[in-house]
Amino acid sequence: MDNDLLRYRIAFASIRGMGVNLARQLLEVAGSERAFFDMSEKELRTLTQGQSKVYTNYYRQQQLERADRELNFIEQNHIDTTYFTDGSYPRRLLEAEDAPCMLYSRGECDLNAKHVVSVVGTRHATQYGLSFCDTFVRDLAAALPDAVVVSGLAYGIDISAHRASLKHGLSTVAVMARGLNGIYPALHRNDAVKIVRNHGMVVTDYLSSDEIHRSNFLARNRIIAGLSDCTVIVESADHGGSLVTASLAQSYNRDVMAVPGRVGDEFSRGCNRIIRTSLAMAITCADDLIEALNWGEVRKAGQPKQLEVFHELNKEEQAVVDVLKQQGDVHINTLATALKLPIYRLMSTLVELDCRGIILTLPGCRYCMK
Numbered sequence: 001m002d003n004d005l006l007r008y009r010i011a012f013a014s015i016r017g018m019g020v021n022l023a024r025q026l027l028e029v030a031g032s033e034r035a036f037f038d039m040s041e042k043e044l045r046t047l048t049q050g051q052s053k054v055y056t057n058y059y060r061q062q063q064l065e066r067a068d069r070e071l072n073f074i075e076q077n078h079i080d081t082t083y084f085t086d087g088s089y090p091r092r093l094l095e096a097e098d099a100p101c102m103l104y105s106r107g108e109c110d111l112n113a114k115h116v117v118s119v120v121g122t123r124h125a126t127q128y129g130l131s132f133c134d135t136f137v138r139d140l141a142a143a144l145p146d147a148v149v150v151s152g153l154a155y156g157i158d159i160s161a162h163r164a165s166l167k168h169g170l171s172t173v174a175v176m177a178r179g180l181n182g183i184y185p186a187l188h189r190n191d192a193v194k195i196v197r198n199h200g201m202v203v204t205d206y207l208s209s210d211e212i213h214r215s216n217f218l219a220r221n222r223i224i225a226g227l228s229d230c231t232v233i234v235e236s237a238d239h240g241g242s243l244v245t246a247s248l249a250q251s252y253n254r255d256v257m258a259v260p261g262r263v264g265d266e267f268s269r270g271c272n273r274i275i276r277t278s279l280a281m282a283i284t285c286a287d288d289l290i291e292a293l294n295w296g297e298v299r300k301a302g303q304p305k306q307l308e309v310f311h312e313l314n315k316e317e318q319a320v321v322d323v324l325k326q327q328g329d330v331h332i333n334t335l336a337t338a339l340k341l342p343i344y345r346l347m348s349t350l351v352e353l354d355c356r357g358i359i360l361t362l363p364g365c366r367y368c369m370k
Contacts (some may be wrong), residue, residue: 008032008067009033009101014066015063020098021097023101030044030047037060040057041056066207073208079106079180081104082103082105084102090103091112092116092227096225096252103223104206105202107200113146113147114146115146116147117232118227118232119161121157121233121234121236122235122270123157124237124267126235126265126267128265129156129160130157132234133160134167135285136286137167140286141170143287149171149173151175152241153202155185156235162174165200166200171199173202174191174195175227179209183202205220221241221248228254229254230255230289231246232283233258234258234271235261235270236267236268237266238269246258246274258281259283259284260284260347281362282361284351317353323335323339325369328368330366331365332366335350335367357370
C-alpha cells in the first residue's frame, strides 16, 4: 500500500470514537479518507450536519501529524496494518458494531481461521484454573489442530492460555491494550516473542503514541470477543474484565462458555453466576465446546470421542436420566426443582453424566439425553 493512502487511513482510524459503522457513514459522505481531511471545516459540517470537534481543521491536522509519526514507527519496526476495508480484516470482528477501523500487528496468523476460540479469566488464577486451561487447550489441539486461541496476554488465565497454545502447537493471538512500542506486562515480553515466532500474532488497535489508560483494557476486550466464534471464561470473581468480555461476546451473538467451580470459591463466583443466569453454558472439557459448536465433523481421523460404556447409575444419576427421558430438553433450574436437589449438587451429577457420554450439555444451561 502506498504510504500516502496509509497515512490518511491511520489518521482517520485514530479519530476518537471512530468505529467501523461511523467510518462507513463518514466515508459515504466524504468519499474517501483523504477527502475527509481535505474538506474545509464548513464543508464537512454542512455535509454531515455535525458539531463534533473531529470536524475542526485543528483536530484533523493533529491526527495527520500523529499518523506521520506512526508511519515512521511502522516502517522502522516492520508493523503490519489491516484496515477494515481490506480482505484480510477479520470477518468475525467486522460484524461487531464497535469494531476498530485499523489493526496493528506483528506475526503471521490467519484471523479468519475456521475455528477461533477466546480463552480468558482472572489474573489471580488458581491451580484448578491453570490445570483446566492446559488440559482444555491440549485436547482442543488434538481434535482441531487448525484452531486459533485468542487471549489478552494478562497475568493468570490469559497467559496460561497463550503458553498452553505454544506448548501444544496451536496458533495464538495476543490482543494488546497499548501500542506495539512495548509489551504489557513487561514480564510477558518473551511470551510475546514466542507467539510471533510460532505462527501467532500480537495485535492492537492503539498507536504507539497512545497513552496507556485503565479503560484500554476493557476496550480491547471487544476485540478478543469479536475475533472469536466462542469465548470461554475459565475463572472469574464476581466482577472483572473477563465478565465484560463474556457480555460483549453475547452482544455479538457469539457463544459464551464458563468453567463451573466450587460454591464459595472466590474466583469461581463469576463463572457460577453467568452459568446460573444463562449468560454462559457450563463447560467441563474441550469436547463440550466442540459438540456445542458442531465442530465434531472435523476431528482428526483416528481420534473419535471416546464414550464410556453405559453402566449402572446411582440413585441421583438415574433420577436425572428419568426426567430427561420424560421431558427432553430441560433447564438446570427445572431439573433442580423436579429432583429437589441444590444446584451445586446437581451440577456435579450432570458433569459426571456428560463426561460419561450419557447426556448432552446444551447452550443456556439446558440438558438432554444423548
